[in-house]
Amino acid sequence: MARLDGRDIEYVALVAVPKIIMVRIEIGTRFPAELTSQGKVLLAALTPDELDHVLSLPTRSGLHLGAGRPRAELDKDLEAVAEQGWALSDGELAPGLRSVAVPVPDGSGKASVAMNIAVYSAETSVQRLIDEYLPTLQRTADDITEEWTLVQSLPQSEVPAPGDLLTG
Secondary structure: OEEEEOOEEEEOOOOOOOOOOOOOOOOOOEEEHHHOHHHHHHHHOOOHHHHHHHHHOOOOOOOOOOOOOOHHHHHHHHHHHHHHOOEEEEOOOOOOEEEEEEEEOOOOOOOOEEEEEEEEOOOOOHHHHHHHHHHHHHHHHHHHHHHHHHHHHOOOOOOOOHHHHHHO
C-alpha cells in the first residue's frame, strides 16, 4: 500500500512473499508515481490543477526519470485508469516487474492510498494478472474501505499530548 507524496509514491504498508529474486521494498521506499501502478491510480484521482502541480515537482526517489513520457500520453493513460478504476505497470519501473493497482478510498470516497500486487513478468502474464489477481485485489480494497468507513463513523476525540497534561 502506498500514498502519494509529491511526485512519488511512498510505501506505507507491505506484505512480501519470499522469492529467489526480490525487489527490495520497505516501508518508506519511494518511486516516481508515473512509473508505478499505484502512482497511476493516485495521479488519476487528482484534479487537473493538482496533477499539474504534482508533475512539476522533482522526484525524491533517487531514480532518474530520463526524458519521461509525453504529457499527452500520460494524460490519456490516466484518463483510462480513472475510467476503469485500476492501473497496470508493465516493466515501466523495472524490466521484468509487472503490477496492477487499485485505489483504496476512505469513508469520504477520497483515494489517498492505493494497493497493488507485483509479479515477475516471466512468471505471470498480463492476462492472468488482470483476470485472476485483480478481482481479489479489488475485493480486498473494498473490504478495507468498508472497515475504514466504519472506523471513521465512530465518535472521535483527541487525546492531549503528555506535555499538555502538565501545563493544562
